[in-house]
Structure formats: C-alpha cells, structure tokens
Amino acid sequence: MPTILYNAPTSPFGRIAKITMLELGLPVEEKLIDVYTADYMDKTNPLRQLPTLELEDGRGIYDSRVICRYFDGISGKPTLYPKDESWGLDTRIALGLGIMEAGLLRRMEVVRPDSEKSPSYITKQEARIDRSIDHLEGLVDKLARKELTMDQIVVACALDYTDFRYADAWRKRNPGLDRWQRAFGERPIMKATKPS
Ligand SMILES: N[C@@H](CCC(=O)N[C@@H](CS)C(=O)NCC(=O)O)C(=O)O
Known part of the structure; x- marks a missing residue:
C-alpha cells in the first residue's frame, strides 16, 4: 500500500x-x-x-x-526549517497556522443558520486575523529569505485562505506583505494548489 x-x-x-x-x-x-x-x-x-x-x-x-x-x-533535500533562526521561524509558522484556524472558525460560524450564529464570535475571529496579518507586515524581511522555508509556505497559504474565505482588505493596509505574497504566489506549486 x-x-x-x-x-x-x-x-x-x-x-x-x-x-x-x-x-x-x-x-x-x-x-x-x-x-x-x-x-x-x-x-x-x-x-x-x-x-x-x-x-x-x-x-x-x-x-x-x-x-x-x-x-x-x-526527503533528503535541504531542510525547510533552517536552524539559524529556529524560534523565529517556528513562531511565524504558529502565526500562519493561527490565521488559518481563525479563518476556519469564522467560516464555520458564518455558514451556521442565523438562529445559531454568533456575530460577536465572528467579529472576534476577524479581529484576530486582521491583527495577525498586520503584524506580519513587520516580518516581511524575515519571509523574504531566498531559499524556501516552511514559514513562507504557511504564511502564504494563510493569506490565500484569507482572500478565499474572508477578504483581501489586508493588501491595502500592508503593501510590503502584499508584494511579497504576490511574488511567492508565482511559484508553480503555489499556483497549482491555489483554492478556488
Ligand atoms: N491542527 C490541525 C487542524 C486540521 C483541521 O482543522 N482540519 C479541518 C479541515 S481544514 C478538518 O478536518 N475539519 C473537520 C473537523 O474538524 O471535523 C492541522 O494542522 O492539521
């Protein structure tokens, strides 16, 4: 098997x-x-x-x-988790996963019947997503590393998922992150797996 x-x-x-x-x-x-x-x-x-x-x-x-x-x-390939920057890299991964998790929780609440929906819960998840993405704007220099690293994959997927299920208003607020994400999104595997 x-x-x-x-x-x-x-x-x-x-x-x-x-x-x-x-x-x-x-x-x-x-x-x-x-x-x-x-x-x-x-x-x-x-x-x-x-x-x-x-x-x-x-x-x-x-x-x-x-x-x-x-x-x-x-894999036997160069690691996606370089040791020189371990805690920072792991924390950026945690931030990206947290954005995804908030996006998923928001989505599950949005699709509930109106009688079961909690607008304040949705607002809380949206504020968490917005705050976390705005924080990433200050980390663009870390994400802009030449070799492929795991934090890049997670953050780029979290941003795509935010566009897909919530909103892309973060792009105007965070021009550096917007530029980085567009460039990273040109990777063939990113394009081939984009949610639609
Ligand atoms: N922490 C888990 C989260 C996985 C997760 O929430 N997956 C969703 C799909 S995006 C799921 O399976 N949902 C079904 C459920 O929880 O019942 C991970 O990183 O893999």
Missing part, C-alpha cells in the same frame, strides 16, 4: 502538507475525501481531521505541522 495523504480540496492545512510534499518531490498519493463521512479513517486518525497521512504500514501521522516535519525529515 503506498503512503496516502488524505486531504480536502479547500483545506488550508491540507494545502501546506501538499505543497511541502510536492516541493520536496515526495512520491505520496493524495486522496480527496469528505472528512464528515470518513469513519474508515478513525484508526488512522481518531480526531477525524484533514490532512492525515497514512504510512505504508498503516500508521497515521497528523496534524499538518507533524506531517510537514515528517516530509522534511525523509
């Missing part, structure tokens, strides 16, 4: 796993599934969340952070 990446077409977490796999040239098969009916997944990942990686021997690896670290460890 080959290694399988269970994924969903618009999952921002799944996208970073897929980009990492493709950038590192790893032979992993991707299966797009509906996680809400995927009870067969429970022994691989009892959290029943995507992305989930199923290894050849049936073991499961999750969540996206762990899958990306796993890919990085087995």
Whole structure:
C-alpha cells in the first residue's frame, strides 16, 4: 500500500502538507475525501481531521505541522526549517497556522443558520486575523529569505485562505506583505494548489 495523504480540496492545512510534499518531490498519493463521512479513517486518525497521512504500514501521522516535519525529515533535500533562526521561524509558522484556524472558525460560524450564529464570535475571529496579518507586515524581511522555508509556505497559504474565505482588505493596509505574497504566489506549486 503506498503512503496516502488524505486531504480536502479547500483545506488550508491540507494545502501546506501538499505543497511541502510536492516541493520536496515526495512520491505520496493524495486522496480527496469528505472528512464528515470518513469513519474508515478513525484508526488512522481518531480526531477525524484533514490532512492525515497514512504510512505504508498503516500508521497515521497528523496534524499538518507533524506531517510537514515528517516530509522534511525523509526527503533528503535541504531542510525547510533552517536552524539559524529556529524560534523565529517556528513562531511565524504558529502565526500562519493561527490565521488559518481563525479563518476556519469564522467560516464555520458564518455558514451556521442565523438562529445559531454568533456575530460577536465572528467579529472576534476577524479581529484576530486582521491583527495577525498586520503584524506580519513587520516580518516581511524575515519571509523574504531566498531559499524556501516552511514559514513562507504557511504564511502564504494563510493569506490565500484569507482572500478565499474572508477578504483581501489586508493588501491595502500592508503593501510590503502584499508584494511579497504576490511574488511567492508565482511559484508553480503555489499556483497549482491555489483554492478556488
Ligand atoms: N491542527 C490541525 C487542524 C486540521 C483541521 O482543522 N482540519 C479541518 C479541515 S481544514 C478538518 O478536518 N475539519 C473537520 C473537523 O474538524 O471535523 C492541522 O494542522 O492539521
């Protein structure tokens, strides 16, 4: 049985796993599934969340952070987690993942029936996204490293997901980040995996 990446077409977490796999040239098969009916997944990942990686021997690896670290460890390519800047890099990854998480929580609230929706919860997630993206404007010089690093992938995917599910007003407020993200988005794998 080959290694399988269970994924969903618009999952921002799944996208970073897929980009990492493709950038590192790893032979992993991707299966797009509906996680809400995927009870067969429970022994691989009892959290029943995507992305989930199923290894050849049936073991499961999750969540996206762990899958990306796993890919990085087995690829034999230069690492996406350079040691010279470890805490800063990990913190930028945490910020990007936090933006995605807030975007997903916002989305889940927005699509609830009106009688169950909490406008204040939506506002709270939007404020978290806006504040975090504005903070990234001050970190553009760190993101603008020449070699590919994991914080670049996560932040670029978080910004694309924000455009896709919420708004792109951040671009006007943060011209440096906008420029960096447009340039990074020209990478063929970024283009090929863009949510639509
Ligand atoms: N921390 C996890 C988050 C994964 C996650 O929330 N995935 C969503 C799809 S974007 C999911 O599976 N949602 C279904 C559910 O939670 O029931 C990761 O980084 O992989």
